[in-house]
Amino acid sequence: MTSRDTVTDPLPSGRGAALPDGGGVPASPPIPPRLLTDLIDSAVRDHGERRAIDFLGRRWTYAEIGALVDRAAAGLQAMGVGPDVRxxxxxxxxxxxxxxxxxxxRCxxxxxxxxxxxxxxxxxxxxxxxxxxxxxxxxxxSIHAKVAAVAEESGLEKIIVCPLADILPTFTSLLYRLFKRSEIARxxxxxxxxxxxxxxxxxxASFKPVAVTPDDVAVLQYTGGTTGVPKGAMLTHANLTANSHQMTLHVxxxxxxxxxxxxVLPMFHVFALTTVLNFSVDTAAEMILLPRFELKQFLKTVKRTRPTKLLAVPTMLTALNKAAASQDVHFDDLDFVVSGGAPLPFDVRQEFERVTGARVVEGYGLSETSPILTCNPITGVVKDNSAGPPFPGTTLEIRSLDDPxxxxxxxxxxxxxxxGPQVMKGYWNKPEETEKVFVDGAIRTGDVGYLDEDGYLFLVDRIKDVIICGGYNVYPRVIEEALYEHPAILEAVVIGVKDDYRGQAPKAFVVLRPGQSASTAEIAEFLKTRLSKIELPREIEIRQSLPKTLIGKLSKKELVAEEAKKAAG
Known part of the structure; x- marks a missing residue:
């Protein structure tokens, strides 16, 4: 695979960039292929004195972070980390x-x-x-124990343990070691x-430089795609640096x-990986890092650090709007907010803008596209309920649902x-899945939408069976499989229902086996060891029967309609 000199160069696996009639906004400026390590090298070289990270009040400059990267790279290389290592x-x-x-x-x-x-x-x-x-x-x-428990059977050879106390401010570190002793891994x-x-x-100085090209895979970002079966999207150095550069052009x-x-959005999720980590380093910005969104700590940090940019999901903005009704939120220096991960309700955007005076724009993308495909403009027209026009260098096509x-x-x-240059190389070790997700060289998103006369994207439906819960993809199939492990459950269906805070939440409907009994509380407890917190159903309803199609397959549409009627009235 050759490097992309411009956004109109050939894409991987023959995915050409010819722009057919009916496509979206074509490529504009060239987007040069780069290595992700070029971002940190440039920041250290040109802005080493700048603050790179604020973590709960402890701070590092780019020069300090760069020195730690160099030492860690030498240590990893001595351990055997190099090309072909995940x-x-x-x-x-x-x-x-x-x-x-x-x-x-770097290795x-x-x-x-x-x-x-x-x-x-x-x-x-x-x-x-x-x-x-x-x-x-x-x-x-609790986290280390899970990794250690599966290490031997899964082929994990080395575990690098990162002590939280070592990166906290001195006094906070002392209190943490003293009062959280039982929560620290041994x-x-x-x-x-x-x-x-x-x-x-x-x-x-012991580090030996490694030959890496922009077309090498930098990140495997796991996603359920259209099926709920986790697949690793192969994102190259060129893909991820392109999306960061596109964001710079957009801003x-x-x-x-x-x-x-x-x-505060987790960097293990590709939205924050690009918009917080890669973009910040690419522009030598300060990253104000929090390990999770906890409202009181978040507002305290905002007051202390006065961020200029906020990357958010709708649930965060909903919580901040609620907080602003009873206290000052100190967003005086905030230029704008980019919201992603789930559809942003109009009233949530309107209220946050009223409270803070900062513009809120909604973007759209997927893990397979590093992730941003579209975003409403920072200056210019923001169209209500639109995901915005394509990112620079991105072309959208609306293809027939009957004939793609x-x-x-x-x-x-x-x-x-x-x-676009941010589109993945393919799925890791899944050539057939890769083939299915592309049509005529364009990636299929699984979403239904249309482009208006100005090239703005409006999303109207989802082809995939997925619940967008607080910005995360939750797959009903995963929850259903966990439910079927319960010995008392005969049938199970999971759908997404409206949730004022998370946008959507999973709800489970189950039928028990004849002669078996189980309460909803017992089933919920059973699921806690099999699902992550975000996947746990908000509600479990036990029924005598579930709707089925004419051929006997469980049907969801009747349940979806029932819940929509409840929500409406």
Whole structure:
């Protein structure tokens, strides 16, 4: 695969960039292919004195982060990390994530992002499927225990333990060690474990440069795609740096802005990986990192740091609107908010803009596109209920739902398909799935929408069976399979229902086996060990029977209609 000199160069696997009639806004400026490590190298070289990270009040400059990246890279290389190694990050938003991300990439490794909230079977599957052999994990006992439990059987050879207390401000660290002692992991002194501090004792001069190209896979970003079966989207250095560059073009400024970017969305999710980590380093901005969204801590941090940019999901903005009704929210320096992950209700956007005076724009994308495809403009027309026009260098096509090789006229509905330098190389070790997700070289999103006369995208439906819950994809099939493991359950169906806070939430309907009994509380407790918190049904309803199609298949549409009627009235 050759490097892309401009956004109109050939795409991977012959996915040409010819722009057929009916496509969206064509490419504008050239987007040069780069390595992700170029971003940190440039920031350290040109803005080393600038603050790079604020983590709960402790701060690092770009020069300090760059030195830690160099030492960690030398340590990883001495450990055997190099090309063809998949390096797992099972970390919340911390300086460790930033340092080890760039260090492993410098070694030529491929990053595999893991959600620390994964349960053991999810960790096991992703480690095995990706071939991850080295994993970095925070020293929170509950998280480390899960990784350690699956390490041997899944082929995980090394675990790098990252102590939270070591990156906290001095007094906070003391209190944490004193009062949270039971929550700190204890790990064995064996060949599999290594502390981050030991890793970074390596001499950076010992590092031997590795040949890496922009077309090499940088990140395996796992996604359920259209089926709910986790697949690793192969995102190259060129894909991810292109999306960061596209964001710079969309925003209209770079390093001269001296931005302070609020990083509370998890960087193991590709939206924050691009908009918080890659974009911040690309523009030498300060990352204000929080390990999770906890309202009181978030508002306290906002007051102390005065961010200029906020990357959010609708549930965050809903919570902030509610807080603003009773207290000051201190968003005086905020220029704008980009909301992604789920549809943004108009009233939520309107209220946040009224309270803060900052503009809120909605974007759209998917893991397979690094992730941003469209976004409403920072200055200019924001159209209500629209996902905005294509990102610079991105072409949208609306293709017929009956014949995907036919492009629909402007204004007519069809499947949203896209081309651009941010589009993935394919799915890891799944050539057939890769073939299915592309049509005539354009990636199929699984969403139904249309383009208006100005090229703005409006989404109207979803082809995929997926629930967007607080910005995360939750797949009914995964929950249904967990329900079927319960010995008392005969049939199970899961749908998405309206949720004022999360947008949507899963609701389960079950039928019990004859002669068996189980309460909803018992079923909910049973699911806690099999599903992550975000996947747990908000409600479980036990019924005598469930609707079926004429051929006897369980049918969801009647349940969806029932719940919609309840919500309406």
């Amino acid at each position: 390096f797992g990050l099972c970390l919340p938003n911390t300086p460790y994530f930033v340092i080890l991300y760039f260090a492993a990439l 030529g490794a491929t990053i595999v992002n893991f959600n620390p909230l994964y349960v053991e079977h999810e960790l096991r599957h992703q480690i095995r499927d990706s071939g991850t052999t080295v994993m970095a994990v925070i020293d929170v006992a 790990w064995p002194a064996d060949a599999r474990h290594m502390a981050f501090g030991d890793l970074t004792r390596a001499n950076p 209209g400024h770079g390093a001269e802005a001296n931005d302070r970017i609020m990083g 090789h036919r492009i629909m006229p402007q204004g007519e509905r069809g499947e949203v398909c896209a081309r």
